[in-house]
Amino acid sequence: MNIVILGGAGLVGQKLARALATRGTLRGQAISRLTLADITDPAPVDAPFAVDSLTCDITNPASVAQAIPDGTDVIYLLAAVVSAHAEEDFDFGYKVNMTGTLNVLDRARALGTQPVLVFTSSIAVFGGETPQPFTDHSIPNPQISYGAQKAIGEILVNDYSRRGFIDGRGFRLPTISVRPGKPNRAASGFMSSIIREPLQGQTANCPVDRDFPHFYLSPRKCVENLIKGAEIPREALGLNHCMTMPGRVWTIGQMIDALTAVAGPAPAKLITWDRQPEIDQILQGWRMDIRPEKAARLGLEADESYEDNIRYFMEDDLPA
Known part of the structure; x- marks a missing residue:
């Protein structure tokens, strides 16, 4: 089993690589090689099988072909320009998130072996005047460029799967919280930084405000779901290969209450409450009631509580 993770230097890519190294198998087969590829050189991962790290620019077809060699069985397409960055730089967002996705799909098609391709989409495909709750049958109606680019990617994954070029499946990720490390350029970055x-x-x-609701999932559960998602039999996916990954809706107030329940009252006193006009417009479309029923039926899972999200961060990522 040969696996490629595009976006292998990022948070989810690194955690996925380490989880696969610990597991040693995917889709019932022993992993023989794992390739981590990203625009910056991914950090090495210890594993009982060969692990390659290389730079890859998914906007360059030749670079994509180098990262996805013949014999690749599973491709994780995690690489993307995130929300606020894609909104600030329209051309670059489409270059990476649309053209780059198409380059990866064309390379997967050229392999001629129908590789499994796991595409990470986003709940940013929802919004606008589409009635809530958002279900598996809600029509994507993105209100930011990032969401539009991810919606295009979902259509491409579905069509390339329908034509038999790939065994594709796409998962709209909830906002991942609590993320370790430094803030990225996602508009949702504060949803981790306040914890x-x-x-x-x-x-x-x-x-x-404290009553702002949003849809969340921990990094730990996200990685578990990406592994399960690669193992779903093709016939179980139905006619639409893209779906929303399970998560849960919590308000900011509930998140901070969970922080206090886990770590006491002191951390919450370090949170300030100042509006940021540059992200207000993006956040206006983010009050979401999402029901990820299909993915749940297929075995993917949400966190039980936001306290769990915080505990996972403290166990997995908080410096000693």
Whole structure:
């Protein structure tokens, strides 16, 4: 079993690589080689099988072909330009998130072996005047460029699967929280920083009110679901190969209450409450009631509580 993770230097890519190294198998077969590819050289991962790390620009077909060699069985397409960055730089967002996705799909097609391709989409495909709750049958109606680019990717994954070029499946990721490390350029970055920084004695700003609801999943559960998602039999996917990954809706207030329940009252006192006009427009379309029933039926799971999200971060990522 030869696996390629595009976006292998990122948070999810690195955690997925380590989980696969520990597991040693995927789809009932022993993993023989794992390739981590990203625009920056991915950190090495210890594993009982060969692990390659290389740079890859998915906007360049030749670079994609180098990263996905003949004999590749499973491709994880995690690489993307995130929400606020894609909104700031329209051309670059489409170059990476649309053209780059097409380059990867064309390379997978050229293999001629119908490789499994796991595509990470986003709940940003929802929004606008589409009635809530958002279900498996809701029509994507993105209100930001990133969401539009991910919706295009879903259509491509479905069509390439229908034509028999790939065994594709796409999962709309909830907002991943609590993310370790430094903030990225996602508009949702504060949804981790208001937990992560206070747990380390640092201040963090929240630009929305306590009653702001959103849809969340921990990094640990996200990785577990990406592994399960690769193992779903093709026939179980039905006619639509893309779906929303399970998560749960929590308000900012509920998140902070969970922080206090896990770590005491001190961290919450480090949160400031200043509006940020540059992300207000993006956040206006993010009050979401999402029902990920199909993925749940197929065995993917959400966190039981936001306290769990915080505990997972403290166990997996918080510096000693």
